[in-house]
Amino acid sequence: MLEMKVPSPGESITEVEIARWLVKTGDYVTKDQAVAEVDSDKATLELPAEASGVITLKAEEGEAVKVGQVVCLIDTKAKAPAGASSAGTSPSQPVKQEAPIAPTSSAKQVPSPAARKILAEREIPVSAVVGTGKGGRITKDDALKASKPSMGTPTGGVRKEVRTKMSMLRRKVAERLVSAKNETAMLTTFNEVDMTAIYELRAKYKDAFKERHNVSLGFMSFFTLAVVRALKLFPDVNSMIDGQDKVTYDFCDISIAVSGPKGLMVPVIRNAENLSFRGVEAEVKRLATRARDGQITVDEMTGGTFTITNGGVFGSMLSTPIINPPQSGILGMHNIVDRPIVRNGQIVIAPVMYVALSYDHRIIDGRESVGFLVAVKEALENPVEILMNSNPKQALEL
Numbered sequence: 308m309l310e311m312k313v314p315s316p317g318e319s320i321t322e323v324e325i326a327r328w329l330v331k332t333g334d335y336v337t338k339d340q341a342v343a344e345v346d347s348d349k350a351t352l353e354l355p356a357e358a359s360g361v362i363t364l365k366a367e368e369g370e371a372v373k374v375g376q377v378v379c380l381i382d383t384k385a386k387a388p389a390g391a392s393s394a395g396t397s398p399s400q401p402v403k404q405e406a407p408i409a410p411t412s413s414a415k416q417v418p419s420p421a422a423r424k425i426l427a428e429r430e431i432p433v434s435a436v437v438g439t440g441k442g443g444r445i446t447k448d449d450a451l452k453a454s455k456p457s458m459g460t461p462t463g464g465v466r467k468e469v470r471t472k473m474s475m476l477r478r479k480v481a482e483r484l485v486s487a488k489n490e491t492a493m494l495t496t497f498n499e500v501d502m503t504a505i506y507e508l509r510a511k512y513k514d515a516f517k518e519r520h521n522v523s524l525g526f527m528s529f530f531t532l533a534v535v536r537a538l539k540l541f542p543d544v545n546s547m548i549d550g551q552d553k554v555t556y557d558f559c560d561i562s563i564a565v566s567g568p569k570g571l572m573v574p575v576i577r578n579a580e581n582l583s584f585r586g587v588e589a590e591v592k593r594l595a596t597r598a599r600d601g602q603i604t605v606d607e608m609t610g611g612t613f614t615i616t617n618g619g620v621f622g623s624m625l626s627t628p629i630i631n632p633p634q635s636g637i638l639g640m641h642n643i644v645d646r647p648i649v650r651n652g653q654i655v656i657a658p659v660m661y662v663a664l665s666y667d668h669r670i671i672d673g674r675e676s677v678g679f680l681v682a683v684k685e686a687l688e689n690p691v692e693i694l695m696n697s698n699p700k701q702a703l704e705l
Contacts, residue, residue: 309358309381315374316347317605323347324371324475325378332364335387342379344601346475351601354378361385369472422450435465480571487630492668495627498680500687501650502643502658505529508690508699515705520585524703526640527563528587530615532694533686534638535559535580538613541679543671544636545612553670562611562631563591565598572598573631575611585704619643625661635670638683639663 313323326344336342336356343354356362360383366372418426418433422445426433436453438445453465473481487493509524516524538545538559546555559580562573574594579587597603614631619642628639639662646659664680686693695702 309360309383310377311342311354311357311379311381313345313354313372313374313376313378316345316352317609320347320605321374322371323374325366325368326351326474328364328368330362330364332362334362335385336360336362336381337387347605351474351476352604353601356381358383359387371475418445418450419447421447425450426453437465483632484629487632491630491632493630493665494668494676495663495665496673496676496680497625497661497663498684499648500660500662500684501648502660502687504688504690506658512699512703512705516585516703519705520589522585522588522592524584525588525591527591527615527617528584529687529690529694530638530640530683531561531563531576531579531582531587531591532584533683533690534561534613534615536686536693537679537682539580540682541675543675544666544679546670547612547633547635548667548670549633556612558612560610560612562608562614562634563594564614564616564631565595567598567601567603572603572608573611573614574598574603574607575609583704584702614638615640617641619660625663627663628665630665630667635667636676636679637665638680639665 316323324346326346328343330336330340330342337359338356340356341353342356342362345352345354358381360381363380363382364378365380366376366378372378418436418438419440422436425431425447426436426445431450431453433445436445436449439449440446505526513524516522542555545559546553548554558578561576561579563576564571564573566572574597576582576587576590576594582590594603594607597607611631611634614628614634614637616628616637617640618626618628619640623641624644625641626639628637630637641661641663643658643660645656647654648657648659649655650657662680662683664676664683666676691697691699
């Protein structure tokens, strides 16, 4: 009998949660078959079977288990049932087909005396209540739930509540966000960016870029390279507080916030200062795909020095993003909308994006924060000159 223990998903992680079993006790599993999804405080990982055999589960869904704890047993001597695929039922434990118990007509949707009194007093029709008692009988509790008081005039409609336990990842994100709000002197400064120049560059070169590099020329490469330049001009924004020390980095590991199936993920683009437009877009695509597919690892989400988040993809006009601790700054991108602006003394319509920089005022002063955001704005509004050294084809490797 093989004991399967919880592997360590990463440094400093001592506990995980069984998010979902993909098999049940008595199933025959094959080696390397995914048998469970496991939540850590940073990612969701699949737990593969270490051998083939009949599995016995030793932990419940939603249960927190220690790294190294036995969560299932695999009988490696058991043979696969003939003609059965993995995750099928073991011949030693056949599924017994039982006919469902039909509710009796006399009990179905019939309220108990106490329930009938409550429904009558509150003028709630019996047809609007779902009975959970034996045979569908409406209990006192069913009647009370159906008539739960609320603001406004009761309508008699069915009012349901669904309570589900948050995943360990979601709970950890919540803790970190509250911690960032409570433990940092967070402040946000705003600016607007005329995206005309970037729109023109993308319209001119996006097809050739996609054909040459097999990746789209999006906005993230422009923003990432603009941020890298601004971090070099204002290194305090690329710093962190460690106790009583300030740690400043000479490299730019840019975290990018992406939405995954289990919640917010922040994979890291390592040494973004060494990447070209093609390099940034390829890495963004790779990390975003891994996050959406649930394949992102803890190591890929650890160690960023600054974060970029794009609420614009969901339609956000403006927001105050929360710092991703222990980092000291986060840049929020938003939707691009045609707005009237003044250009050369004339009012014109241009695609404009509002940008927001949230920063830790304990380590970053107003001069650095505002200067940083202005530097980002300058680079985005003059990308050919500032980000491409006046040679777009060479910068885009075309």
